[in-house]
């Protein structure tokens with residue numbers, strides 16, 4: 186069946202004649218003689234094309250009024266072909282303004298073959314429009330899904346500025362360089378760029394450059410031809426070509442060798458890649474670079490090529506560390522706790538604003554990732570969540586951080602006598618766990634796997650002041 190046709194025609198002989206011909210050409214047809222009957226059939230039949238007469242004897246509405254009703258009250262995509270006897274030029278204009286697909290005069294010039302041609306064209310157009318609408322809906326849904334999966338939370342001025350920069354660069358289809366400490370959200374920002382890029386919906390791949398081995402890097406990025414090296418047992422398309430018309434996200438780009446960076450620069454400048462063992466190929470790949478390196482490291486020639494740096498310098502966007510966007514910490518903690526609480530069915534009753542100072546007392550060196558993992562840890566390990574529970578975990582975190590910062594291995598390797606070095610470590614270790622366990626000896630002993638008496642002896646022999654301790 187090629188399509189559905191609904192006829193509204195009071196001339197039964199003509200209606201029958203048209204119906205027979207179009208049926209013969211594999212269309213499904215319904216015939217009606219007045220407007221009431223027409224609207225009754227219309228709802229159920231859902232035609233592709235409507236053949237509409239203008240003057241209808243015995244009908245509540247004439248053809249033009251029917252057309253008016255179709256335009257104003259029905260948002261479905263029908264194609265209407267008006268077939269009529271004598272109509273005035275102003276009526277023809279009205280028919281056109283009301284959105285009819287075509288107007289055909291009855292009379293001696295009327296040809297059913299021509300009508301068939303118009304029907305076929307109308308149906309083709311309708312299918313194309315439907316496909317276009319379908320694609321648009323799919324595109325909008327994909328965007329919504331993407332935005333939900335990669336929320337970019339933050340209302341601090343710093344993050345607002347970052348979002349603005351990203352939207353501006355994405356909308357003009359420029360390469361971008363995201364820099365920032367680990368966990369500040371460079372990958373989140375890359376996804377945000379993709380959403381605002383005209384390339385959204387086209388391929389988008391992430392390559393972690395530190396995971397690429399130097400020998401295979403060219404083949405991974407630019408592809409290779411079968412037989413071009415020992416293990417190349419078939420042709421391979423590289424990431425640049427896979428993402429042509431789309432976006433390639435090169436994460437940790439400063440971990441690439443200077444040689445590999447020069448090949449990337451060539452690919453950007455010439456919009457062309459050299460396939461390993463093959464020919465040059467034109468590509469149109471937009472690039473997002475990301476690195477944990479600060480600006481001063483980026484301008485160090487031994488880490489990042491000067492020419493590549495100058496090429497991208499104007500498009501650097503810096504993700505601020507969490508400690509510099511304190512306004513966001515409550516928004517983020519609230520988001521993570523809520524998302525993990527539904528995941529692990531833990532109810533959270535918290536007065537978050539009262540926690541702000543405590544949260545900001547810590548520097549969050551792992552940034553948003555650390556905050557996220559902190560929330561996850563609490564949600565998994567605690568049954569009841571309240572401000573005190575959060576404070577307790579925060580204090581433990583602060584203690585651990587101080588311990589790792591103050592007692593780096595360097596402190597012990599500097600002591601040239603092994604016995605003294607071990608003693609120094611043991612002392613720091615015990616002090617750390619004693620403070621973590623509120624100076625309770627039994628609790629500390631259990632936490633570190635010692636007998637209570639052994640711990641007590643060690644405390645004495647290491648000269649730890651045990652006056653504030655309890656058993």
Ligand SMILES: Nc1ncnc2c1ncn2[C@@H]1O[C@H](COP(=O)(O)OP(=O)(O)OP(=O)(O)O)[C@@H](O)[C@H]1O
Pocket residue numbers: 336337338339365366367368369370371372373374476477553554557
């Ligand atoms: N603004 C934000 N809103 C919501 N989640 C965020 C935000 N920033 C970071 N995250 C979350 O924090 C975690 C780390 O983010 P991301 O991987 O983007 O950081 P990164 O800067 O790329 O880190 P790295 O340099 O270590 O790869 C992710 O789980 C991410 O979803």
